[in-house]
Amino acid sequence: MTSQKDRCTSGQVGACTVREALDRVGGKWSIGILIAASAGPIRFTELERRVEGISRRMLTLTLRNLERDGLLVRQVHPTVPPRVEYTATPMARELHESLVALTRWAERHRAAISAARAAYDREHQGPVAKPTQTF
Amino acid sequence: MTSQKDRCTSGQVGACTVREALDRVGGKWSIGILIAASAGPIRFTELERRVEGISRRMLTLTLRNLERDGLLVRQVHPTVPPRVEYTATPMARELHESLVALTRWAERHRAAISAARAAYDREHQGPVAKPTQTF
DNA sequence: CGGGATCCGTACCGATACTG
DNA sequence: CAGTATCGGTACGGATCCCG
Secondary structure (H helix, E strand, O other), rough: OOOOOOOOOOHHHHHHHHHHHHHOOOOHHHHHHHHHOOOOOHHHHHHHOOOOOOHHHHHHHHHHHHHHHHEEEEEEEEOOOOOEEOOOOOOHHHHHHHHHHHHHHHHHHHHHHHHHHHHHHHHHHOOOOOOOOOH | OOOOOOOOOOOOHHHHHHHHHHHHHHOOHHHHHHHOOOHHHHHHHHHHHHOOOOOHHHHHEEEEEEEEHEEEEEEEEEOOOOOEEEEEHHHHHHHHHHHHHHHHHHHHHHHHHHHHHHHHHHHHOOOOOOOOOOO
């Protein structure tokens, strides 16, 4: 997740609103967790398996933030061993629907984008300088 | 942008595809630049004014990456003083359309989210620990 | 089982200064 | 005008160890 904690400063109003959304799901693991928790209550360990590659730390951290934003509900069952379940809220499921447009876009242009990258890199000797990234 | 350069490792296939898109526009300035360049050719300095708060460095960097991904076309007019114009490609304009769903979502739930945050912070003494962020 | 605490690398981004 | 170069801060994220 980018470090966009600061106020919305972009000139265009629309850009500002989109950023609000991106700031919530732009993180590396947010979407994956949200999708996994959309099917119904899911336990911590189960999430750890379903969201491949995530570390325990990032799982905890991302869960906390999603809970804080009201995208996830955390329910603790005071048993031994402990049982904690996470569920996506209706708001989060709506978000999921809004993301399909973005998914379709990525699908449609996947090939075009890698072609553009390949062409660019061929002309300019390798990817953009170091401090730059994938964006 | 987040440091999501690595392969898509999330379990769900959909999550993977969304990430491809987010990795391209998740950056702090990408959307703002794309919107400004959607109206037609726009010059470097004009972009610097329109995308409020951006530094020259980040403008250049983000422009390069957007160009590399085929979302922006850069045209240089060999005159003095130099004149460089950027234009959003059709692919980028399609993206813009896909983002409105996300914008609507943010608008609809803006209040609910801040309420959730306020409630959470009241119960848990302040925002999530330090290393955590806005996601 | 479901975390929390700590250490640490790197990505991201801002400020500033210099240039064809 | 349209950049490039350098420096430095912070935030993001991984690894590892510890705990009720």
